Amino acid sequence: MLSRNIRLLSRRYSQAVTFRTTESSPTQQNENQVGLFYTMNNDVCKQLFAHGGLPKSFMKQTKTFTETALMVRLPALDIIDCIKVTDLNKPVVRYVLYGEKGAGKSLTLAHLLHFAHEDGFLIVHIPWVSDWLRRLPRDKEMSNSQSREGFVDIPLDAAAWLLHFKMQNQVLLKTGDLKTSKEYVWSKRESTPAGAPLAELVEHGIARVKYACDVIDVLLKEIKLLSNAKKCKTFVAIDGFNSFFYPLTRLSTPTKKKVAPEEVSLTAPFMEITKNDWTNGAIVVTTDQLAVPEDRQENYLPKYLLYQKGFEHLDPFVPMEIGRYTEREFLSCASYYRDRLWLRGPPELESELKLASACNPYNFMELCAPL
Amino acid sequence: MNSIRYKLSGVTCSVLQAANFRPAYIQCRLYSGPTSFPDFFKNPIFRKEEQAKLIEINELSKLAISPVKPPGVSETSSVYYDPLVNKLINHVMKMGKKQLARELVEKAFENVKRIQIERYHLASSAEAKAKIILNPKDILHQAIENCRPLLQLLPIKRGGIVYQVPAPITEKRSLFLAIKWLLDATNDKERTIHFPQQFAWELLDAANNTGKVVKRKQDLHRQCEANRAYAHYRWQ
Numbered sequence: 001m002l003s004r005n006i007r008l009l010s011r012r013y014s015q016a017v018t019f020r021t022t023e024s025s026p027t028q029q030n031e032n033q034v035g036l037f038y039t040m041n042n043d044v045c046k047q048l049f050a051h052g053g054l055p056k057s058f059m060k061q062t063k064t065f066t067e068t069a070l071m072v073r074l075p076a077l078d079i080i081d082c083i084k085v086t087d088l089n090k091p092v093v094r095y096v097l098y099g100e101k102g103a104g105k106s107l108t109l110a111h112l113l114h115f116a117h118e119d120g121f122l123i124v125h126i127p128w129v130s131d132w133l134r135r136l137p138r139d140k141e142m143s144n145s146q147s148r149e150g151f152v153d154i155p156l157d158a159a160a161w162l163l164h165f166k167m168q169n170q171v172l173l174k175t176g177d178l179k180t181s182k183e184y185v186w187s188k189r190e191s192t193p194a195g196a197p198l199a200e201l202v203e204h205g206i207a208r209v210k211y212a213c214d215v216i217d218v219l220l221k222e223i224k225l226l227s228n229a230k231k232c233k234t235f236v237a238i239d240g241f242n243s244f245f246y247p248l249t250r251l252s253t254p255t256k257k258k259v260a261p262e263e264v265s266l267t268a269p270f271m272e273i274t275k276n277d278w279t280n281g282a283i284v285v286t287t288d289q290l291a292v293p294e295d296r297q298e299n300y301l302p303k304y305l306l307y308q309k310g311f312e313h314l315d316p317f318v319p320m321e322i323g324r325y326t327e328r329e330f331l332s333c334a335s336y337y338r339d340r341l342w343l344r345g346p347p348e349l350e351s352e353l354k355l356a357s358a359c360n361p362y363n364f365m366e367l368c369a370p371l
Numbered sequence: 372m373n374s375i376r377y378k379l380s381g382v383t384c385s386v387l388q389a390a391n392f393r394p395a396y397i398q399c400r401l402y403s404g405p406t407s408f409p410d411f412f413k414n415p416i417f418r419k420e421e422q423a424k425l426i427e428i429n430e431l432s433k434l435a436i437s438p439v440k441p442p443g444v445s446e447t448s449s450v451y452y453d454p455l456v457n458k459l460i461n462h463v464m465k466m467g468k469k470q471l472a473r474e475l476v477e478k479a480f481e482n483v484k485r486i487q488i489e490r491y492h493l494a495s496s497a498e499a500k501a502k503i504i505l506n507p508k509d510i511l512h513q514a515i516e517n518c519r520p521l522l523q524l525l526p527i528k529r530g531g532i533v534y535q536v537p538a539p540i541t542e543k544r545s546l547f548l549a550i551k552w553l554l555d556a557t558n559d560k561e562r563t564i565h566f567p568q569q570f571a572w573e574l575l576d577a578a579n580n581t582g583k584v585v586k587r588k589q590d591l592h593r594q595c596e597a598n599r600a601y602a603h604y605r606w607q
Binding site: 060064066340341342344345346348349352369370371 | 450476477480481484485488491492506
C-alpha cells in the first residue's frame with residue numbers, strides 16, 4: 001500500500017515537472033524536447049518582437065505569465081533540421097506553414113525566427129501582411145508613388161517595417177560588412193553612394209518617410225545580391241503571405257479607386273525575394289485563413305488560400321502542416337497553465353477541456369480563461 | 372408564430388395519443404414556458420454528486436418511475452458548472468441573447484483572473500500571496516455574499532401616510548437585489564469602458580467589501596435603522 005502511494009506520488013510529481021525544458025537555444029533542441037516549453041530571453045524577445053510578430057492574445061498571456069515561453073513542436077524542429085542540413089549554395093528552399101485557425105502557425109514562425117537569430121541569419125520578417133493591406137486605422141497614409149507610375153505607397157507602414165528590420169538585425173548591421181553595390185539617387189540633393197553600409201540606407205528610409213517604399217525595394221535587392229555573394233545568409237519570414245494574393249485590398253487611391261495588391265509598391269519587392277532565383281538563405285511563409293476576408297476562409301489548405309497565382313509563384317515548396325495538440329503536448333500545456341495559475345480545479349477538468357477545445361491550442365487557451 | 376407552434380405541438384400530441392403513446396413522456400420543447408409540464412413532473416437531477424447522494428439514501432428507485440422534466444440547455448454535469456454563475460448570466464441577458472451574456476460574464480471572469488494573478492506575482496511575502504483569491508468564481512461568491520442586504524423597506528400605508536417600514540428579507544430576494552445592484556453599478560459607467568472591464572472592477576471591489584454596491588447596501592441598512600420606529604406598522 002505504502003509503495004503504491006509512493007509510486008503514485010512520484011508519478012504525479014514527474015508529471016508536474018516535465019512541461020519545461022532548460023534548453024533555451026533553438027539550435028540545440030531535439031526530439032526529446034517535443035511538447036516542452038522553453039523560456040525566451042527577455043532581451044532577445046524585445047529585439048525580435050518589439051514591433052510585432054507575436055499574436056496579440058499571446059502578448060497578453062506573456063504579461064500575465066511574466067515570461068515568454070514557447071512550446072517546442074515537431075513542425076518547427078523539422079524545419080530547423082532541414083535548414084541545418086540544406087546546402088546553401090543551392091537555390092533557396094521555401095517552406096509553407098499551414099493549418100487551422102489557432103493551431104500555432106505564428107508561434108511556430110516565432111520559434112523559427114528565434115532559431116534564425118541564434119544561427120546568425122539576416123532576418124527579413126513581415127509580422128502580419130494584412131496590417132499593410134487590410135487594416136485601415138484612421139491615420140493610415142496612402143499616396144501615389146513618385147518613382148513608379150500607377151503604384152500606391154504606404155509610407156508610414158514602410159518606415160515602421162524598416163525600424164522593425166533595423167531592430168531585428170542591429171548586430172549584423174553594426175558590423176558594417178554589408179555594403180550597397182551601386183549609387184542610388186533619391187532626389188537632387190539626396191543620394192546614397194555605392195559602398196555605403198546598409199544601415200545608412202535603412203536610416204535614410206526612416207528619416208525620409210517619403211522614400212521608405214523605394215528604400216525597401218532597393219534594400220531587398222541589395223540583400224539578394226549580398227546573399228548571392230556569400231556576405232550574409234538570409235532568413236525570410238512572412239506571416240499571412242496569402243494576403244498578397246487576395247484580389248482586392250482595402251486601400252484606395254486619393255481618387256477613391258480600389259487598389260489591387262499588385263498595385264501596392266511594397267508587394268513587388270517581397271514577391272521578388274520569395275522567388276527561388278537566389279542562394280544562401282531560407283524562406284518560411286505562412287498561409288492563414290485570418291489574413292483574408294471571410295468569403296475566402298472555407299479551407300485552410302495552401303492551394304485554396306494562395307489562389308492559382310500564388311501557388312505557382314511559390315511552387316516548388318515544402319508544405320508543413322501545423323496540427324492540433326497531440327496527447328503529450330496537451331498534457332504538458334495543461335500542466336504549464338496550472339503552473340502559471342491560469343488553470344485550476346479538479347483533474348477531471350483536463351479531459352473535459354480536451355473534448356471541448358478539440359485540442360486546438362487557441363481554443364484551449366480561451367476555454368481556460370474564465371476558470 | 373406562437374399559435375402555429377401550439378397547433379403543431381397539438382397535432383403531434385394527438386398523433387402520438389392515437390399511436391397509444393403517453394405524450395407526457397416525450398420531451399416536447401415546442402411549448403413555451405414552464406406550463407408545458409404538469410405539476411407531478413419532477414425537476415431533473417443532472418449533477419453526478421446529487422445522483423450519488425440519491426443512490427446512497429435509496430431514493431433513486433422512487434424517482435425512476437415518475438416522469439421528469441428535461442434539463443435546460445445550460446444545466447449540465449460539467450465540472451465547471453455553477454448555479455450562481457448561471458443565475459448571473461440570466462440576469463445579464465437581454466432580449467434572449469444568452470450566448471452574448473455568457474461571453475460577457477466569462478470575459479469579466481478573465482479580467483478578474485488577470486488582475487488577481489498580477490497581484491499575486493507582485494505580492495512580496497508568501498502570506499500575502501496566500502491571501503489572494505485567484506479563482507474568479509470564488510470572487511463572485513464572495514462579492515454577492517457581501518452585497519446581500521439583511522433588511523428591506525416596505526411601503527405601508529397607515530392613516531393616509533405611506534411609511535417606509537423595515538422588514539426582514541427572504542433569501543431569494545436578497546440574492547436578486549445583490550445581483551441587480553451589481554449590474555446597476557456596472558452599467559453606470561463611461562461609454563468607452565466596456566462591460567466586462569467595469570464588471571470585473573465592481574466584483575473585485577465588492578469582494579473586498581468596498582465600492583458602490585456595498586455602500587448602497589449599507590445605506591439601506593442605515594435607512595432601516597433610522598425607520599425602526601415604524602417597525603410596528605408591519606403588524607398593526
